[in-house]
Amino acid sequence: MGLREYVIRRVFQLILTLWTLVTLLFILFRMVPGDPTSRFVMDYPSDAERQARIEELGLNEPLYIQYIEYMGQLLQGEFGDSAHYRQPVSEIIFPLFLNTIVLMFTALIIAYTVGILFGAAMGWFRGSRFERVGIIATLVARASPEFWIGIILVWIFVFQLGLFPRSGIGGYGGELTMNFVDRYINFDFLRHLILPALTGAIVYLATPALLMRNTMLEVLKADFVEIKQAEGLPERTVLYKHAARNSILPLVTVAAIATGAAMGGSVIIETVFNWPGVGREMVASVSRNDYPVAMAAFLLMGTSVIVMNFVADILYLYLDPRVKYE
Amino acid sequence: MTLLTIDGLQMYYRSDDGYVRAADDINLELESGQTLGLVGESGSGKTTIARSIIRLLPDNAEVIDGSIDFDGTEVTDLSDRELRKQIRWREVSMIPQNAMNGFDPVYTVGQQIVQAIRYHEKETSKREARDRARDLFDELGIEPDRIDDYPHQFSGGMAQRAMIALALCLEPRLILADEPTTALDVVIQDRILQTIKRMQAEIDSAMILITHDISVVSETADRIAVCYGGRIVEQADSATIIKNPRHPYTLGLRNAFPDIGDEDDDLISIPGTPPELVDPGEGCRFAPRCPFAEEECWEETPKPEEYGDGHIVRCHRADEADLLREQATEKATWDGMRDKVRQSISRGED
Numbered sequence: 196m197g198l199r200e201y202v203i204r205r206v207f208q209l210i211l212t213l214w215t216l217v218t219l220l221f222i223l224f225r226m227v228p229g230d231p232t233s234r235f236v237m238d239y240p241s242d243a244e245r246q247a248r249i250e251e252l253g254l255n256e257p258l259y260i261q262y263i264e265y266m267g268q269l270l271q272g273e274f275g276d277s278a279h280y281r282q283p284v285s286e287i288i289f290p291l292f293l294n295t296i297v298l299m300f301t302a303l304i305i306a307y308t309v310g311i312l313f314g315a316a317m318g319w320f321r322g323s324r325f326e327r328v329g330i331i332a333t334l335v336a337r338a339s340p341e342f343w344i345g346i347i348l349v350w351i352f353v354f355q356l357g358l359f360p361r362s363g364i365g366g367y368g369g370e371l372t373m374n375f376v377d378r379y380i381n382f383d384f385l386r387h388l389i390l391p392a393l394t395g396a397i398v399y400l401a402t403p404a405l406l407m408r409n410t411m412l413e414v415l416k417a418d419f420v421e422i423k424q425a426e427g428l429p430e431r432t433v434l435y436k437h438a439a440r441n442s443i444l445p446l447v448t449v450a451a452i453a454t455g456a457a458m459g460g461s462v463i464i465e466t467v468f469n470w471p472g473v474g475r476e477m478v479a480s481v482s483r484n485d486y487p488v489a490m491a492a493f494l495l496m497g498t499s500v501i502v503m504n505f506v507a508d509i510l511y512l513y514l515d516p517r518v519k520y521e
Numbered sequence: 522m523t524l525l526t527i528d529g530l531q532m533y534y535r536s537d538d539g540y541v542r543a544a545d546d547i548n549l550e551l552e553s554g555q556t557l558g559l560v561g562e563s564g565s566g567k568t569t570i571a572r573s574i575i576r577l578l579p580d581n582a583e584v585i586d587g588s589i590d591f592d593g594t595e596v597t598d599l600s601d602r603e604l605r606k607q608i609r610w611r612e613v614s615m616i617p618q619n620a621m622n623g624f625d626p627v628y629t630v631g632q633q634i635v636q637a638i639r640y641h642e643k644e645t646s647k648r649e650a651r652d653r654a655r656d657l658f659d660e661l662g663i664e665p666d667r668i669d670d671y672p673h674q675f676s677g678g679m680a681q682r683a684m685i686a687l688a689l690c691l692e693p694r695l696i697l698a699d700e701p702t703t704a705l706d707v708v709i710q711d712r713i714l715q716t717i718k719r720m721q722a723e724i725d726s727a728m729i730l731i732t733h734d735i736s737v738v739s740e741t742a743d744r745i746a747v748c749y750g751g752r753i754v755e756q757a758d759s760a761t762i763i764k765n766p767r768h769p770y771t772l773g774l775r776n777a778f779p780d781i782g783d784e785d786d787d788l789i790s791i792p793g794t795p796p797e798l799v800d801p802g803e804g805c806r807f808a809p810r811c812p813f814a815e816e817e818c819w820e821e822t823p824k825p826e827e828y829g830d831g832h833i834v835r836c837h838r839a840d841e842a843d844l845l846r847e848q849a850t851e852k853a854t855w856d857g858m859r860d861k862v863r864q865s866i867s868r869g870e871d
Contacts, residue, residue, distance in 0.1 A: 419622060432640075437625050
């Protein structure tokens, strides 16, 4: 099977996975007790008002009709209207999603860059004091909850040193209306970004660092490392061009999967730093029984994971020539 | 012309229990263009000896004493950088046991050959280096276009040929072939050996052929050195080692390989296991397994003695070689030893 067929087939699988995700989400949310009107149980709304609202939302229709309508909407890129905001979900969710992506990718890029270099060094200097301290430090970082690290960082950098703002993303509350450039390309945004990104980076650092160290130890045992040394190549060429280059392969998959984990972690980090992202909104919308928003939030996160896995598979083709298209 | 002289080399490995005497008092000479077979079982020190020449050893390896003279250069005195630039691959290259694992899987074979050439010959263009790799492939019987293939796309025998191309690309004066055919099936083994011999003759390079299979070296090597327990116990030209060996271990090794022509010939193995090399004490290291060992063998380390024309043997009873040779062909000689070994194990004296 050729490369092109492989990619086409993989795209097909991607679509199938997405469809499964959407269907599962739909079923799960219809199984949850309550609806957007059941939050105010005391006086308001009256039964009639409630009924009207349910009809307005289309919740009186049979489930399969709702499903077909929902799928139809999705195909047009619409997630329906939010019951809470009374606004199209897409208008609310995409700017938030973008905020989350900017935060999480910054965190992941820091975590993977530092983690890979650090892990490679730990593998190369096996048995040294540096390696031992490094492992303990990464394990401590990994075992710490995000909110705790966030609080510690806030305490040090905000309350003690006064270097960074406490929360938010800056921009005087207008974060949802400004265009992309105004919102992200400015010093104020960067100052707001540093602490939450650092929190994420510290938590996500351990996986690439430890994995890199482990694969380095495996790769360093391989015959070719010895042959490259016998060839007289300098140590840094053997370390980076050959050993580290081979060790990095498993990290590609893990990085993709980590993106999913990071999306989950974003819920907590966004809450600690009051970051207007999709994670925070997800929690809020679930507690409001605001299905359309919650479903859109889950869908976006799930889609990110699926798409990143797809990207990893395709990347792997280029990174490892041994991967067969099967 | 003498290319390589190893004189009194002691290469030990540091360990928690003390030094592991992997190579002890090694004396070897190699003429340029010649092939030396290093024979011995695993842990006999044959690989350590060969790798000492390019210092491709674990971090805990240490030269305690002795010298390695490669064409007038004292290798043990070279800095790491000098060693890399002057000796490794340019002068001494190597063919590993498993060629498939000898190539980095993520680069094409051609890229790796070109890298080796261009690192040592800065003036060679990429194009020239590629052409040289293609020529080598052609000579080794591989389609030249296959230099653009990745290692995993080669079969075992083909990968071994590609490895030979890598080993020869700088026309080194010495090739260390560490069990180059052990991983291959018998039919291909012979063909690869012939190819190595042919190419070696073409560029007039010397070779150290490391193997546990004495039949491999008997055809290929000019000289054979037999290693046991970190020492060279016997060395001579190949014909002498095969026909007139004097050391009991060599006699035993000869027995351990079948002669297909002779159906009646039972295989006779050497009883016991290789010696512990941490603090082995005085005496011949083969003594615990040797059917001819006498009191002297246990107490005093035999010195290398020459028995005519470069035939050097480390054995107290080498004078009685004719007698030993005769007895060694009898199964009973070794079986008696087997009982003794078993008894000493059960008594906890091992």
